[in-house]
Amino acid sequence: MLRVPRDAEHLLRLALLFAAGIVVFLVVRSLLVPAGFGELGHFRPGAILANQQKPLHFAGRAACDDCHAENATTLAASRHAKIGCESCHGPLAAHVADPDATKPAKLDAVELCSRCHAELPSRPKKQPQVEIVAHSEGESCTECHEAHDPTP
Amino acid sequence: MSLDRREFLAQGTFYLMLTGAASEAWSFIEAGKPQEAPGYNVQEHWWAMFIDVEACIGCGRCVDACKLENDVPDEAWFSRTWVERYTIPPPDPLHPKRELLPIVDSPNGGRNGFPPLEHPVEGAKSFFVPKLCNHCAHSPCVQVCPVGATFESPDGVVLVDKTYCIGCRYCVQACPYGCRFIDPRTNTVDKCTLCYHRITKGLTTACCEVCPTQARLLGDLRNPADPIHELLRTHKVQVLKPNLATGSKAYYNGLDAAVR
Numbered sequence: 001m002l003r004v005p006r007d008a009e010h011l012l013r014l015a016l017l018f019a020a021g022i023v024v025f026l027v028v029r030s031l032l033v034p035a036g037f038g039e040l041g042h043f044r045p046g047a048i049l050a051n052q053q054k055p056l057h058f059a060g061r062a063a064c065d066d067c068h069a070e071n072a073t074t075l076a077a078s079r080h081a082k083i084g085c086e087s088c089h090g091p092l093a094a095h096v097a098d099p100d101a102t103k104p105a106k107l108d109a110v111e112l113c114s115r116c117h118a119e120l121p122s123r124p125k126k127q128p129q130v131e132i133v134a135h136s137e138g139e140s141c142t143e144c145h146e147a148h149d150p151t152p
Numbered sequence: 153m154s155l156d157r158r159e160f161l162a163q164g165t166f167y168l169m170l171t172g173a174a175s176e177a178w179s180f181i182e183a184g185k186p187q188e189a190p191g192y193n194v195q196e197h198w199w200a201m202f203i204d205v206e207a208c209i210g211c212g213r214c215v216d217a218c219k220l221e222n223d224v225p226d227e228a229w230f231s232r233t234w235v236e237r238y239t240i241p242p243p244d245p246l247h248p249k250r251e252l253l254p255i256v257d258s259p260n261g262g263r264n265g266f267p268p269l270e271h272p273v274e275g276a277k278s279f280f281v282p283k284l285c286n287h288c289a290h291s292p293c294v295q296v297c298p299v300g301a302t303f304e305s306p307d308g309v310v311l312v313d314k315t316y317c318i319g320c321r322y323c324v325q326a327c328p329y330g331c332r333f334i335d336p337r338t339n340t341v342d343k344c345t346l347c348y349h350r351i352t353k354g355l356t357t358a359c360c361e362v363c364p365t366q367a368r369l370l371g372d373l374r375n376p377a378d379p380i381h382e383l384l385r386t387h388k389v390q391v392l393k394p395n396l397a398t399g400s401k402a403y404y405n406g407l408d409a410a411v412r
Contacts, residue, residue: 043303047313054349087362115211115265122278
């Protein structure tokens, strides 16, 4: 038979106090720690989902090719083959979602062409560059060049 | 069976310690349990970026695209990515020991392209360096966050939990690459997410999408078929500030020693 130590109720009170403390700790912890915390690492998995759910603005080249196959074919065979459509035409996910509601903006050829082709000593040597003003004499680039199939 | 006090305490402590060890082991098992997000498993990817300094023409389309895609404030000092122009003067034959200090400029983060240098340096070496979050595997910004709001996701992207960020700016100071800023609208930290909303849907990042010379390429190092493996194998690549051992995953081809 288990011998009851002297002043056992002191120990009992202490044990109850500890138990109560642990219960309080567990309750507070479950309220403060977000759901799923630690499942993938020291962070809340919901934060990953929040980052995933941001809206798209650039639709991606594949989306353009779905409707504009003609331009895509021309572009694919040209010196501009590797340039994404939205590189010049801007973000057009809204246009993909509803082609009639949002139309691509009219582009400023001189401003866009000179972004890449204006002469700068910092650019790589293999990049075709011209002194814009002397080269065009004030004309728009598209007077002579076709952006989807440019020739020097 | 009866136990005296000494035996009871000894055995009790032993079993108590066993329980602790078991729960510790179980927490490790639990932590390694894969969690599948719909259509995208975070544990099957390890994102990195290959940046070709020799291909960058400084057009700034990436900076513009990033701002538009991620709704970043317009001011240049709120930039998730930007392009720097380095101009390194030629060595002086009379003072060959003198360190060549580069001139670095980035007008509006390079968003509107680059005008010719105001004071051109005769015979200088000049090139463009696109910068963005290096998505370090041992990231200093994650280490200093006092509330655990910034973290390395299992697919190798450093992300911010905006609901827990207190805007204390510790991480802004800790980042050796200057890639973080406080968003003035939310007063929480903001940074490149490697277009997490795009790459988890099978698209590339906005900056890679618009780059006309493929100077930037997003790659998945856990996918053996990804072209980044071939690029890393055939090029001499370097990361920024390798001495800091941040485990940077922005691999630069043709990086000059002057670039910081």
